[in-house]
Amino acid sequence: MNQRLPGHAATxxxxxxxxxxxxxxxxxxxxQKxxxxxxxxxxxxxxxxxxxxxxxxxRADPLIFEIVRYGVSLFPELEKESEQALGWRTTGRVMYTHLPARMAAYRSVPRLAHARGIEVELLDARKLEQRFPILDVSPILGGLWIPNDGxxxxxxxxxxYARAARRRGATLLENCAVQRIRSANDRVQAVETTIGEIRCDNVVVAAGLxxxxxTSTCGVPLPLYALEHFYLITKEMPEVPRDLPMFLAFDDYLYGREEVGGLIVGCLDRDALPIATRDLPSDFSFGLLNERWDQFEPYMSTALQRFPxxxxxxxxxxxxxxxxxxPDGQMIIGPVPPVAGxxxxxxxxxxxxxxxxxxxxxxxxxIVAGRPDLDVSRLDVRRFARCQASESFMRRRATEIPSYCIEMHGPGDDYRTARDVRLSPLHEYLAERGAHFRSICGWERASWVDRDGRELSPRTLVDEEIAATERDVLAIDGSMNSKFLINGDGAAAAITELFGAASVPIVGEATTVLADDGCGAIVALASLARLAESVWLLSAEAEQETSFREWIRVRLQQPHVSVRDITAEYALVRLLGRRRERVIREVLVPANGLCGSMPASCWRDRTAAVDALLVPKGMALELARQLESLAVPWGGHFAEEANRIRRGRPAFGRELSAFTDVPAADFRCFSGRAVGPANPGHRAVMGTIDCDPGLDSGLEPVFSSELPVGWLTSAAWIRSQGSSVVMARVAAAHAGARLQVLVGDELVPLRPRES
Ligand SMILES: Cc1cc2nc3c(=O)[nH]c(=O)nc-3n(C[C@H](O)[C@H](O)[C@H](O)COP(=O)(O)OP(=O)(O)OC[C@H]3O[C@@H](n4cnc5c(N)ncnc54)[C@H](O)[C@@H]3O)c2cc1C
Structure with missing residues (x-):
């Protein structure tokens, strides 16, 4: 192999x-050359x-399904092109369960899989035994048979891949370790290696663990941590036929297959063992870690019961x-801000x-076209905040990921580890009043508040909060949102240039604005509030922190524009419901003390039907007590989401994203410039369905004439209406057709909302 390092590479x-x-x-x-x-x-x-x-x-997730489907379709072509056999064997796979809830979930899989072009068969215990004779099916309810798995x-x-890449002109060098990525002015310049330096336009770090x-060598750690991950290999077993299918049992935390006449049995560990790269030898290569029989024992014991x-x-x-x-068990891909390239x-x-x-x-x-074809926002590394890349966060969080990703979860479930990393000034106040939290980018955000400790179901509590937004008022803590104060002589001009004159609100009001990258991609959805003639507050939900901050850094660094990050200094409270305007008036009346003792700002977003109050964090409790004296109940994120969905307002990463092929004009909340593709591949459809897809709904498939044509992006059950308001992303050609949503194993008509 040629070991000369080229002086320059495109990538x-x-x-x-x-x-x-x-x-x-x-x-x-x-x-690419x-x-x-x-x-x-x-x-x-x-x-x-x-x-x-x-x-x-x-795969249930349509995005991951597409990614795997592409791989399977590429393999024959790759084998031919590279003249390298891949060792592909179609063995089929059984998935089995002993849990009724999992079995119920399996019932909808064959219909959806068939519609996506994959055969999946529902199996009862007897058929399972025929497919997988070494399994003791006595406690097993049934499962699935996927014949094309391999x-x-x-x-x-x-x-x-390597051979085909070389044949197409790529240079692949072995025994060449990267020591540092050199960047200047937030741009990649070169890669320094043990055999010299190579200048380059782009660097893709695909160095596994x-x-x-x-990436830390140029100042950006990643939310990533290694775990010890193991499987058992047996010697040949007479009971194991060579054509034994693979197996996957989420509820046993087990997977495996035949291997040289024996069995491989692997586990998806509940308390996996983290391992720091510094604890591996620096020349770790074709290496393994020590056997961990203690750790494997519970899985071995289940395996012994299942496979006598x-x-x-x-x-x-x-x-x-x-x-x-x-942190969420999905890969991290894409550009790593702030280093361009x-x-x-x-x-x-x-x-x-x-x-x-x-x-x-x-x-x-x-890298070549500037944007992938698929909407990969759920895999984009920018979905995580910087604090999630810390050693202390990842070392704890990683341990529960293999098991968390395969368990069935309800809306009240969340990760056990790496909690309370960032707390709102109202956190303790809300926790004492029964708030149930979920972790979002290191923040704890209330999902609902069980204020009287009645221990009702999440559904009932959220229904009550939604009812409060319909009849009365509900307060939501939005302090975890990223908040930037914009002022200075150039602020008004910059804001007008960025969002268009029609999006600029009057003093005391707010609008939803699209933060685009200047090339048409939407990188964040923000709220733009005008606090005074030339003082603005730009804020975005916690999930968007990394992209939003990057957008502020790149697009608002302008002469005569002052940008101040006030996220940690201020509390933000949003009020929903009819009584919100009265509450705001009463809170802000000096006689009530609030305005007299603290610099509060408030604004109204008419399209969102939200009034907001911003106070220094030291005053947050005083504000909470004021609201308490006015009998304002607190609620959580699900009720706020219902308010958003009912008003047909998109959320970043659901309805719109940097990769979306849905026109922003499909959402009526934008008064500014239209952003989005001229020939959309998908359209946003809003409507109702006569059932409750559950608090944690999303990604339920949408069908037109038996064809899967899209998926739900958001849904909210509205008890007073007896239906759910939904938003869906549907292939443009089918957006006007009769649509149905697969909820559980039932197809439910989607009635489009009359405009
Ligand atoms: C026990 C076990 C079972 C698994 N089973 C499955 C399975 O059944 N199906 C499945 O899809 N996946 C499975 N996986 C996961 C799968 O193996 C990994 O996701 C995949 O191999 C990761 O590939 P990678 O290229 O990202 O990382 P790696 O294979 O680790 O490649 C990273 C490379 O970067 C090199 N490198 C590191 N530092 C430098 C440097 N400074 N300079 C230059 N090079 C560097 C390393 O030497 C290494 O070759 C399993 C994993 C384990 C541990």
Whole structure:
């Protein structure tokens, strides 16, 4: 192999695992010249080589489904092009469960899978036994059969990407370790390696669990942490036929398959063991970690019950390898602000083989065309806040990710770890009054408030809060929103230029504005409030923190414009409901003390039907007591969401995102410039359905004439109406058709809202 480092590359890919090699291949395939991949050891030497290589072809999430589907469709072509066999074997897979709730969820899968072009069969226990004879089905209710699932040889797949990439002109260098990414003025300049420096326009860090160490060299750590991840390998077992399907049992935390006549049994650990990269040898290559029998014992014991033949099996080894996980168990991909030209594709969370092809294509589109084809906002690294990249956050959070991602959750569930990282000034006050919190970007945000400690169901409590917004008033703590005060001589001109004159509110009012990147992509949805003639407050929901901050940094750094981040200094309270205007008047009357003792600002957003109050954090409790004296109840995020959805207002990452192909003009709340594609691929449809898809709904499939044509982006059950208000993203050609939503295993008509 040629070990001369080129002086310059259009894109340097760091890491020669399955993901890096796929990215190099797809970049070269997309026509990029000068692609250079750098691997510190040998290709596949990190996590890839010891992967089980299983591919689940059916995924409930439409985005992940598309990503895996692309991979499976690419494999034959890749095999041909690279002349490298991938070791692909279609074995089929059984999924089984002993839990009634899981079994109920499985009932809707065959219909949806069939509509998406994948065969999935619902199995009762008897049929399960026929498909998977080594399983003791006595406690099992049934499951699914997915005939097209298969496995691939991870090393062969990596070599195939690498060979095909080289044939298309990419340079792949082994034994070349990256030491530092050099940046200047927030732009990537070069990559420094053990064999010299290479200047470049873009860097994609695809170094698996080492990715954060590498991005940290230019000041940006990533929300990523490695766990010890293991599976058992037995010697040959007479009971195991060579064509035994793979198995996946979420409720047992187990997966596995046949391996050389024996069994592989892996676990998705409940309290997984974190491992810091500094605790691995610096030359860790084709390495494994120590066997962890204590940790595996509970899973082994379940496996012995399920597969009695295991009792007689001889164990080859308990393979333990490191794999990296993110705060929500989905990969992190995309540009890493604030360093222009820096990209990441890591944190595959035990799915990197199955996702590698799709990730490669997405990253190549991002770099070559500026934006991927799919809406990947749920995978975008910018969905996390900076505090989530800290060692203390990730080391704790990662431990529960493998199991959390496969468990069934209700609206009251959330991660146990890395909580109370950032607290609103009203947190304790609300907690004492029965608030139930969820963690969002390190913040604790109230979902609902059980103010009388009645321990009612979340649904009942949220219904009561929604009813309060219909009849009376409800206060919501929005202090965790990112808040920037904008003033200075140039502020008015800058605001008008950024959002268009029609979006600029009068003093005391607010509008919803689209923060775009100047090239048409929406990077945040913000509230623009005018506090005084030339004083503005721009605020955005906590989920948007990273993109929003980056947008402020890039677009509002202008002469004569002063920008002050007041997120941590001020509390923000929003009032919903008819009585809100009266409450605001009463709170602000000096005789009531508030205005006399504190500098409060308030504004009204008429389209959102929200009034807001902003006070210094030291005054937050005084404001809360004022509201208490006016008998204003507190509520949480679900009630606020219902208010938003009823008014047809989009949320960032749901209805609109940086990748959306839905025109912003579909939402009537924008009075400013239209942003979005001229020929939309999807349209936003608003309407109602006569059922409650649940508090945590989202992504329920939308059908037109048996075809899946989109999915719900938001839904809110409105008890007083006896129906749910929904927003959906639907393929443009079907937006006017008769639509149905799959809720559970029933197709429910979606009645479009009359405009
Ligand atoms: C036990 C186990 C079972 C698994 N089973 C499955 C499965 O069945 N299906 C599935 O889809 N996934 C599975 N996975 C997950 C899958 O293996 C990983 O997601 C995938 O291999 C990650 O690939 P990667 O390219 O991101 O990282 P890696 O394979 O770790 O590649 C990163 C590369 O970067 C290199 N590198 C690091 N630092 C530097 C540097 N400074 N300079 C240059 N190069 C550097 C490393 O040497 C390494 O080769 C499993 C993982 C484990 C641990």
């Amino acid at each position: 340097v890919v760091i890491g020669g695992g399955v993901v890096g090699c796929s990215i190099a291949y797809h970049l070269a395939k997309a026509g 000068d692609v250079v991949l750098l691997e510190r050891s040998r290709l596949s030497a990190g996590t890839t080589w010891h992967s089980a290589g299983n591919m689940e072809t059916y 496995r691939v040889n991870p090393t062969d797949l990596t070599m195939a 080492w990715s954060s160490d590498i 033949a295991l009792e007689r099996a001889e164990i080859r080894m308990l393979l333990n390898g490191p794999e990296s996980f993110t 820096l990209f990441v594709a890591a944190g595959m969370s035990s799915n990197g083989i199955a996702l590698s092809a799709g990730v490669g294509r997405i990253m190549a589109e991002w």
